[in-house]
Amino acid sequence: MNNFIFQNPVKLIMGKGMIGHLSREIPAGSRVMITFGGGSVRANGVYDQVKEALKDYYTVEFWGIEPNPAVETIRSAVELGKREKVDFLLAVGGGSVLDGTKLIAAALLSDKDPWDLVLSRTPLTATVPLGTVLTLPATGSEMNRNAVISRKETQEKYGITANFPEFSILDPEVTFSLPSYQIACGIADTFVHVMEQYITVTGESRIADRWAEGILRTLTEIAPLIREDQSNYDTMADFMFSATMALNGIIRMGVTEDWSTHQIGHELTALHGLTHGHTLAIVLPANLRVRSEIKAGKLLQYGERVWGINQGTPEERIEAAIEKTEEFFRSLGLTTRLHEEGIGQETIAEIERRFNERKIAFGEQNDVTGEVTRKILEAAL
Ligand code: NZQ
Ligand code: ZN
Numbered sequence: 001m002n003n004f005i006f007q008n009p010v011k012l013i014m015g016k017g018m019i020g021h022l023s024r025e026i027p028a029g030s031r032v033m034i035t036f037g038g039g040s041v042r043a044n045g046v047y048d049q050v051k052e053a054l055k056d057y058y059t060v061e062f063w064g065i066e067p068n069p070a071v072e073t074i075r076s077a078v079e080l081g082k083r084e085k086v087d088f089l090l091a092v093g094g095g096s097v098l099d100g101t102k103l104i105a106a107a108l109l110s111d112k113d114p115w116d117l118v119l120s121r122t123p124l125t126a127t128v129p130l131g132t133v134l135t136l137p138a139t140g141s142e143m144n145r146n147a148v149i150s151r152k153e154t155q156e157k158y159g160i161t162a163n164f165p166e167f168s169i170l171d172p173e174v175t176f177s178l179p180s181y182q183i184a185c186g187i188a189d190t191f192v193h194v195m196e197q198y199i200t201v202t203g204e205s206r207i208a209d210r211w212a213e214g215i216l217r218t219l220t221e222i223a224p225l226i227r228e229d230q231s232n233y234d235t236m237a238d239f240m241f242s243a244t245m246a247l248n249g250i251i252r253m254g255v256t257e258d259w260s261t262h263q264i265g266h267e268l269t270a271l272h273g274l275t276h277g278h279t280l281a282i283v284l285p286a287n288l289r290v291r292s293e294i295k296a297g298k299l300l301q302y303g304e305r306v307w308g309i310n311q312g313t314p315e316e317r318i319e320a321a322i323e324k325t326e327e328f329f330r331s332l333g334l335t336t337r338l339h340e341e342g343i344g345q346e347t348i349a350e351i352e353r354r355f356n357e358r359k360i361a362f363g364e365q366n367d368v369t370g371e372v373t374r375k376i377l378e379a380a381l
Contacts, residue, residue, distance in 0.1 A: 001254035010143045011167040022053035030088040033060045035101045037093040044177035060084045068150045069100030078107040089130040095139030099147035102162035105130045123161040132168040137240040138186035140247025142168035157270040172237040184332035185277030192280040193246040200256040200364040202297035208255045260362035267351045281329035286380035348377040
């Protein structure tokens with residue numbers, strides 16, 4: 001087991017009707033800016049619940065944080081927040097609204113442009129306090145300090161370290177209104193978060209491995225149930241809790257991580273606007289195939305414990321495990337090949353060029369260079 005330090009201060013408030021608890025969590029007298037996406041919360045009643053819970057507060061609303069939150073939008077929110085002298089932020093939406101609001105929280109206390117904060121590469125710890133009401137299980141943003149911010153002008157997308165929310169409210173009933181494509185992307189995202197922290201090195205931690213396998217098996221079990229009925233409270237609660245547990249720091253304790261699938265996926269989103277979870281469903285199987293040698297031990301363990309694969313040579317079992325993974329993503333209704341999304345060699349060359357120019361390499365052995373990325377994307381064609 002590797003050394004680690006774990007600290008996660010987020011108060012998780014889970015269950016039916018829990019949005020009503022908002023006024024217990026936000027200090028009385030706060031000037032609250034509530035941030036939203038494009039309007040799904042109006043249609044599903046979340047907006048009304050939030051407004052009712054905050055009826056005794058001074059509130060300002062900022063609408064329009066888009067999927068893959070753009071710094072261009074964040075700048076307007078920061079202007080409004082500074083003008084209104086807000087001292088508490090409440091993000092109501094999916095990972096994009098939460099991530100965008102994490103950057104707003106830092107930018108409100110800074111004179112710098114938000115994009116300079118993104119590029120600063122230092123954790124943004126001086127922030128206005130932030131709470132969240134999550135409406136889409138996927139990113140884990142509700143219980144971590146990450147944010148991923150895009151810049152439309154230059155088609156760039158980077159992850160940053162920001163601050164944790166003070167609290168997050170998760171009512172599984174709010175997920176009943178999700179479009180099936182967003183559910184598929186959310187399940188794929190959660191699955192790949194676990195894989196990035198699990199398919200690396202064997203024998204580092206039995207307990208972390210079992211936690212990871214527990215989440216993966218929960219997802220494979222509930223995915224078909226959700227496709228049949230996405231209004232089943234207990235199934236959606238398991239989905240929501242799985243997504244939170246997959247990226248709140250718990251399953252990474254003491255183990256080696258990868259994250260190359262995410263880095264490559266971010267480029268596909270930046271260049272083509274492809275939804276985050278969908279990019280991962282395309283990149284992960286190819287990434288596992290190209291790097292199956294360094295991941296062999298963990299792929300065998302994964303195949304056996306998650307998919308029950310215990311027949312054949314190691315090579316056959318590894319390929320079967322990767323095939324099962326790709327089939328799982330397809331069973332969600334996602335495509336798993338670049339050509340199916342009209343993406344080809346031109347994009348592959350651009351991503352290779354970007355990684356070479358930035359002189360970066362990802363993965364548990366820093367082996368995912370620009371050149372290896374090209375191999376992975378060609379295997380995903
Ligand atoms: O904008 P509205 O109208 O609210 O609609 C949203 C949006 O169009 C809709 N939606 C959300 N909840 C809904 C709903 N529609 C109906 N009913 C509901 N209950 O879903 C659409 C997508 O929302 P978005 O927030 O973009 O999705 P997601 O939660 O997947 O977030 C994606 C962003 O998070 C980043 C991604 O890169 C991407 O930018 N990530 C953040 C991470 C983190 N902070 O730790 C880690 C992840 O790996 C990821 O990179
Ligand atoms: Zn992700």
